[in-house]
Amino acid sequence: MKLPLQEIAGLAQRLTRPVQFMEVCGTHTMAAYRSGLHQLLPPNVRLLSGPGCPVCVTDPSYIDAAIELAGHPDIIVATFGDLLRVPGSDSSLEQERAAGANVRIVYSPSDALVLARECPSKKVVFLGVGFETTAPTVAWAISQAALDDRKNFFVLCAHKTMPQAMDALLHGQAVKIDGFICPGHVSVITGAQMYRFICERYRIPCVVTGFEPWDILSAIKMLLRQVVEGRAEVENEYSRSVSEAGNPVAQRLMAQVFEPCDVVWRGIGTIPGSGLRIRKEYARFDAAVALDVTFVEARVNPSCLCGTVMRGMATPFDCRLFGRACSPSHPIGPCMVSSEGVCAACFKYEKRAAA
Amino acid sequence: MNRHRILLAHGGGGSLTQELIQRLFVPAFKMSSLDDAAVLAVDRVRLAFTTDSYVVKPYVFPGGDIGRLAVCGTVNDLAVQGAQPLWLSLSFILEEGLPVADLESIVASIATTASEAGVTIVTGDTKVVERGQCEGLYINTAGIGRVAGRRSVSHAGAKPGDVVLINGPIGEHGVAVMSRRAGIEFQTSVVSDSAPVWPLVKAILDLGAEVHTLRDPTRGGVAAALNDIATASGVGIRLEEKALPIGREVRGACDLLGLDPLTIANEGKLLVICRQADAERVLATMKRQPLGRQAVVIGEVMETPKAMVLLRTTIGGERIVDMPTGEDLPRIC
Numbered sequence: 001m002k003l004p005l006q007e008i009a010g011l012a013q014r015l016t017r018p019v020q021f022m023e024v025c026g027t028h029t030m031a032a033y034r035s036g037l038h039q040l041l042p043p044n045v046r047l048l049s050g051p052g053c054p055v056c057v058t059d060p061s062y063i064d065a066a067i068e069l070a071g072h073p074d075i076i077v078a079t080f081g082d083l084l085r086v087p088g089s090d091s092s093l094e095q096e097r098a099a100g101a102n103v104r105i106v107y108s109p110s111d112a113l114v115l116a117r118e119c120p121s122k123k124v125v126f127l128g129v130g131f132e133t134t135a136p137t138v139a140w141a142i143s144q145a146a147l148d149d150r151k152n153f154f155v156l157c158a159h160k161t162m163p164q165a166m167d168a169l170l171h172g173q174a175v176k177i178d179g180f181i182c183p184g185h186v187s188v189i190t191g192a193q194m195y196r197f198i199c200e201r202y203r204i205p206c207v208v209t210g211f212e213p214w215d216i217l218s219a220i221k222m223l224l225r226q227v228v229e230g231r232a233e234v235e236n237e238y239s240r241s242v243s244e245a246g247n248p249v250a251q252r253l254m255a256q257v258f259e260p261c262d263v264v265w266r267g268i269g270t271i272p273g274s275g276l277r278i279r280k281e282y283a284r285f286d287a288a289v290a291l292d293v294t295f296v297e298a299r300v301n302p303s304c305l306c307g308t309v310m311r312g313m314a315t316p317f318d319c320r321l322f323g324r325a326c327s328p329s330h331p332i333g334p335c336m337v338s339s340e341g342v343c344a345a346c347f348k349y350e351k352r353a354a355a
Numbered sequence: 356m357n358r359h360r361i362l363l364a365h366g367g368g369g370s371l372t373q374e375l376i377q378r379l380f381v382p383a384f385k386m387s388s389l390d391d392a393a394v395l396a397v398d399r400v401r402l403a404f405t406t407d408s409y410v411v412k413p414y415v416f417p418g419g420d421i422g423r424l425a426v427c428g429t430v431n432d433l434a435v436q437g438a439q440p441l442w443l444s445l446s447f448i449l450e451e452g453l454p455v456a457d458l459e460s461i462v463a464s465i466a467t468t469a470s471e472a473g474v475t476i477v478t479g480d481t482k483v484v485e486r487g488q489c490e491g492l493y494i495n496t497a498g499i500g501r502v503a504g505r506r507s508v509s510h511a512g513a514k515p516g517d518v519v520l521i522n523g524p525i526g527e528h529g530v531a532v533m534s535r536r537a538g539i540e541f542q543t544s545v546v547s548d549s550a551p552v553w554p555l556v557k558a559i560l561d562l563g564a565e566v567h568t569l570r571d572p573t574r575g576g577v578a579a580a581l582n583d584i585a586t587a588s589g590v591g592i593r594l595e596e597k598a599l600p601i602g603r604e605v606r607g608a609c610d611l612l613g614l615d616p617l618t619i620a621n622e623g624k625l626l627v628i629c630r631q632a633d634a635e636r637v638l639a640t641m642k643r644q645p646l647g648r649q650a651v652v653i654g655e656v657m658e659t660p661k662a663m664v665l666l667r668t669t670i671g672g673e674r675i676v677d678m679p680t681g682e683d684l685p686r687i688c
Contacts (some may be wrong), residue, residue: 005670036672098360107539213670328680329370339613349674 004217005040011224012042020046020176021223022169022312024162025183026053026340027211033345035213045224048175048312049345051165052183054130055082055338056310057265060298062129062158063088069125069156069293070101076119078112079127081105085337089299109134109141109155116145116153125287128157133185135159135276136250139257142278142285154287157278160263162186163194164274168265170202175312179223181216182208184238189254191246192236199232209237257282266334267307306333309342316346323347368574368620369679389587390509391432391571394502403438405429406497414461414491417531418546419622422464425494427549427622428573430472434553435569435625437508437560438500440472445479448493451486458492472551474498504560512567513588517656518634520627522555522641523548523649525577526605529619534608541611545604550623555646562640564633570626575679578617578664580626582678586662594654594666594676617666618679628656 023029029049032038038047051057067088070077077093084094084105097103102122106112109126116124128138138155145153166180182195187208195206205226209219218237226232236242254276263275278286287293304326305319316322316335326332328344335341364371380386392405407428414421430440445465449458469476531547533539552571559566568588572580585592601616609616623646629637634652641647664676 034674035668035670036674037670038672040670040672094362094364095360098362213668213672217670329364329374348677351675 004214004221007221008045008217008224009042011221011228012045014228015044015224018044018046019178019224019227020048020312021179021181021220022048022050022177023181023216024050024052024166025181025186026056026338027185028052028181028183028209028216029342030340030345031211031213032216033349035216036349037213037216038350041220045220047220048177049309049342050169050312051265051268051310052162053310053335053338053340053342054134054160055086056306056334056341057160057165057267058083058086058129058158058334059264059266059295060088060300061295062156063092064298065293065295066125066127066156067091067093067096067101069287069291070096070103074121075123075125075291076102076104076115077125077127078104078106078115080107080129082338082340083127083129085331086334087331087337109138110144113141113145113150113153116150117148120152123152123154123291125154125156125291128155128159131160131162131183131186132189132254135258136189136247136253139253142257142282143253145285146282154285154290155278156287156293157258157276158263159258159276160265160274161260161276163190163197164271165265165268166195166198167201168268168271168274169311170198170204172311177204177312178227179205179207181219181223182206182234184208184210184215184242187238187242187246189247189250191244192234192242193244194246195234199234203232205232206234207237208234208242210241267310301332304333306335306343309335316343317351319343323351364680367679368579371680373678390436392436392438392498392500394436394438401502403433403436403500403502404497405432405436406495407432409494409496410490411532412490413532413535414457416535416547417543418527419549420461420464421492421494422461423468423549424622425496426465426468426472426474427551429496429498430474430500430551430553431571431573431622433498433500434551434556435508435571436500436502437504437556437569438502439557440474440498440500440551440553442477442499443469443474444497445476446495447479447481448489448495449481449483450489450491451483453491461492468551472553503557508566508569509587510568510570510584511587513584513590513592513628513656514567514630515590515656515658516631517567517628518631518652519581519592519594519654519656520629520634520638520641520650520652521572521577521600522552522625522627522647524600524602524605525572525621525624526601526609526616526619528622529576530605530608532620533612539612541608543604543608545602545608548621548623550646552623552625552646555625555641555644558640558644558647559627559637562633562636564637565630566627566633566637567630568626568628572621572624572626574620576616576618576620577624577626578615578676579679581664581676582662584626584628585664588656589661591657591660591662592654592664593657594664596666596668598651598653600649600651600653617676631655
């Protein structure tokens with residue numbers, strides 16, 4: 001058996017034009033940079049990072065709303081650690097916490113539910129950010145809260161679904177994409193068949209893969225082979241975890257609690273049907289409704305290229321702020337904060353500043 | 356410092372801690388050396404002096420407790436300066452309501468660890484604060500040791516061509532503590548590696564080998580320690596990912612929490628940087644010590660790129676091992 005890198009080099013020689021593949025999962029982005037994979041690819045094969053980091057695609061007005069909530073003395077904001085340092089218009093949850101706001105890091109939505117049980121005099125607001133991987137766990141927490149008739153548990157919901165974003169990227173045609181490396185974790189829930197419409201509508205190959213560097217190399221090899229052979233199919237490199245149909249229990253839970261809605265993706269704009277909002281039956285747990293949250297357009301640093309970077313149209317090195325004004329300890333855009341952000345991965349593993 | 360308040364990350368041992376030290380403490384106290392312990396000459400004897408505070412949460416964890424840590428952390432800061440630890444001070448800040456039984460067991464653990472480390476507790480202090488003002492108890496220890504050899508080991512001593520060794524698997528202390536932290540709790544058989552490293556250091560120094568730098572990779576892990584060394588010595592360091600000793604469970608826990616084992620704290624590990632020609636016998640000596648049985652070579656020191664730590668990955672790529680920023684943030688998704 002040949003090593004994947006040799007096979008990739010062999011297939012790349014048969015290409016008639018350079019190709020660009022996009023990964024749309026933050027964990028893939030991180031794994032690729034962490035293993036130094038980009039430097040090992042032939043010059044006519046490029047790997048782009050797409051909008052795969054849930055924190056990065058969250059509209060900054062959401063962060064401002066969360067900060068606003070955290071300022072209320074009777075509210076505890078419960079969040080995954082990733083959101084803590086993301087800058088809003090004027091501050092971050094981390095800075096607000098240092099100034100006395102009640103912000104707690106939790107590791108799952110059910111921890112937030114436990115917190116609500118333990119602090120009956122406080123309203124606990126969980127920040128629901130994430131793709132199909134996180135959404136079912138939040139749906140589960142909400143359904144449990146309903147069973148318990150919990151009155152002090154809320155979710156500020158900004159969940160999103162990936163296939164619609166991939167559709168929007170291809171539809172917009174702003175960047176040429178010759179194949180998708182599809183997210184392993186998301187696909188465990190949705191199933192590999194979720195991407196078939198991309199192959200059919202746009203004639204673009206998709207490969208679902210895992211998170212070891214070898215998985216990503218295999219996916220690139222499989223995509224190259226499809227391109228060379230003129231195929232556009234969904235292939236599953238990650239069959240050890242991902243099935244064709246996904247996880248029906250998780251899918252049912254999501255459908256029970258959430259319904260699709262249009263939602264704004266930072267840097268991309270509104271993508272129809274790509275958001276999940278809490279259904280009317282569960283509206284009493286929806287922080288936006290029950291606590292009357294208003295989202296005000298946020299002020300962001302106009303030089304920050306996060307939005308463009310997330311569409312694959314620029315690399316972090318194209319950004320004037322990267323490695324200078326913007327670094328993990330003093331982040332300006334979300335891509336520099338999240339452990340899955342492209343800029344953070346680039347800064348951490350590749351170079352310190354643009355040449 | 357363009358922030359108005361201290362963040363938790365300022366205490367994380369990463370770049371924000373560095374910023375605090377460089378911009379506030381160094382100019383205010385006109386400090387020159389920033390090693391783990393100060394080396395002070397008294398008459399003709401050279402003494403090493405250091406202090407450290409312990410706020411670990413929870414205060415009992417698999418493989419140890421805050422008491423064991425308060426001894427090991429401080430004596431190891433002396434040991435990596437090439438000093439034999441001799442005396443310790445011990446100050447308690449106790450929270451009103453702390454069960455006396457807990458304090459008794461921590462004191463017993465301090466006594467056992469002190470005798471294991473060959474140090475005497477010679478002075479101390481006790482304060483009690485109102486309930487809620489600290490979590491159970493905090494401990495501060497200061498330590499004095501006698502610098503053993505004539506040649507000093509400093510973290511600015513690494514030279515191009517040197518070899519980097521470590522005495523065993525990394526990340527165990529941090530993972531053991533995290534496994535018991537409220538909200539994360541997971542089942543693991545990983546226990547803290549906290550142990551006094553002086554016997555290992557002494558064996559290495561007694562060899563007479565050309566050892567340029569010793570370091571205990573505590574907060575911020577191997578990544579922070581090697582970045583410090585690379586910066587202070589004006590060299591680059593390249594690690595081999597394949598050579599890094601990382602246990603299966605530590606790797607699994609880190610994958611789950613989105614953390615890099617290289618940034619996880621150790622409390623009984625020793626990084627040794629020595630001349631390449633001496634590497635083999637240093638390694639052999641380490642392997643003969645109880646704390647060094649799993650010692651391995653993990654990398655080398657290079658001329659360039661200066662002040663940087665690189666890692667050759669298992670697929671043959673290369674990446675930066677950066678100074679961690681501070682408080683590690685478990686990922687979402």
